[in-house]
Amino acid sequence: MTVKSVLNWILGILWIPVYLAYDLLTGSLRVGWEILTPGSRISAAFVEVPLRCRTDFEVSTLANLVSLTPGSLTVAARQDPATVWVYSMYTHSHGSTVRYVHAMEDRLLRATRPAGKPPRAEDLERDEGGQRL
Amino acid sequence: MTLTEIIGDLLVLAGALAFLVGAIGLLRLPDLYSRLNGVTISGAFGPALILIGLLLQQPSLGNALKVGLALVIQLATSAVGGSAMARAGYLTGAPQAEETRFDDLVVELDEQAGQEHPGYSRPDGDL
Numbered sequence: 662m663t664v665k666s667v668l669n670w671i672l673g674i675l676w677i678p679v680y681l682a683y684d685l686l687t688g689s690l691r692v693g694w695e696i697l698t699p700g701s702r703i704s705a706a707f708v709e710v711p712l713r714c715r716t717d718f719e720v721s722t723l724a725n726l727v728s729l730t731p732g733s734l735t736v737a738a739r740q741d742p743a744t745v746w747v748y749s750m751y752t753h754s755h756g757s758t759v760r761y762v763h764a765m766e767d768r769l770l771r772a773t774r775p776a777g778k779p780p781r782a783e784d785l786e787r788d789e790g791g792q793r794l
Numbered sequence: 795m796t797l798t799e800i801i802g803d804l805l806v807l808a809g810a811l812a813f814l815v816g817a818i819g820l821l822r823l824p825d826l827y828s829r830l831n832g833v834t835i836s837g838a839f840g841p842a843l844i845l846i847g848l849l850l851q852q853p854s855l856g857n858a859l860k861v862g863l864a865l866v867i868q869l870a871t872s873a874v875g876g877s878a879m880a881r882a883g884y885l886t887g888a889p890q891a892e893e894t895r896f897d898d899l900v901v902e903l904d905e906q907a908g909q910e911h912p913g914y915s916r917p918d919g920d921l
Contacts, residue, residue: 681869682842689812689839692831696819703828705891709898725873728880731834734827735877736884737899746899748827748880755896 666777673771680768681726688731692750706752707736710762712743713770713779720745723769727762798850805847812840824891826883830876837872841865 695702714720720743724735727747737746749758763781770778812835819832842865849861884899 685839685842689835692819693812693815693835696815696822696832701824701893703824703891703893704895705825705828705893706895707897707899724877725870728873728877729834729838729869731831731839734830734834734880736827736880748831750828750831752895 667775669771669777670775673768677768677772680765681729684730684765688733692731695750703750704752705748705750706755706758708747708749708752708755708758708762710745710747710759711782712745712762712766713782714743714766716773719743719769719773722773723762723766726765726769733758733761798853802847802850805843805850807847809840809843809847812836812843816840824893826888827880828891830880830883834872834876837876838869841868 712720712723714723717740720738720740724738724745727733727745728735732750734748735745736748738744745762747758747762749761752758767778767781816832816834816836819835820829823829823832845861845865845868849857890897
């Protein structure tokens, strides 16, 4: 563990509240706009997201961070292999929701692992209907 | 009134409006899951605005600690409550809006036919 990775780890911990405030603000404005304007732009989906989180703390913190953001909600979680099922109100495609959760996971793992976060898995592509290829 | 007090008042007012938007969302959104997202606005965004507004009206180190603690507890509990309600709703078969495009939980259920629903699975004891 180098000085650089420790600094990166501390910065990661400090960044989490900043990201959270940003997500909370943008998500609330988006869902609030949906509520207050006529018509419906909802295209919802339940998306299975495989995770790199390993410990109970990481999985439950990620599930809570996802639920905390208006527009996405954790419906179910499993620890081994670590997976969350996320309800997303605005789903462009299966992959966009998976990438959204993985971006949140990146920030979390940066804060929980002093050794640095592992790379994202690549083989997660699905077709239009969300079925495995 | 100083500038920080005015900003604090505006934040408290915005927080109250956020509660109103969440309440309207309960009536207007189509199904349980999107309504829970609407409630998140009143459960997380509204209290955050009000607490920060109060801190700006009476700024002190003690109040900052209290507001920080209240924020952490409020955000953590509202997220856990939202997840628990969504899970309970799914397991009891709450109807989904027409806008729902696909449902991976159902895919998972078909694949492990006869086995438990993934929402129930607790491989290492407790999750």
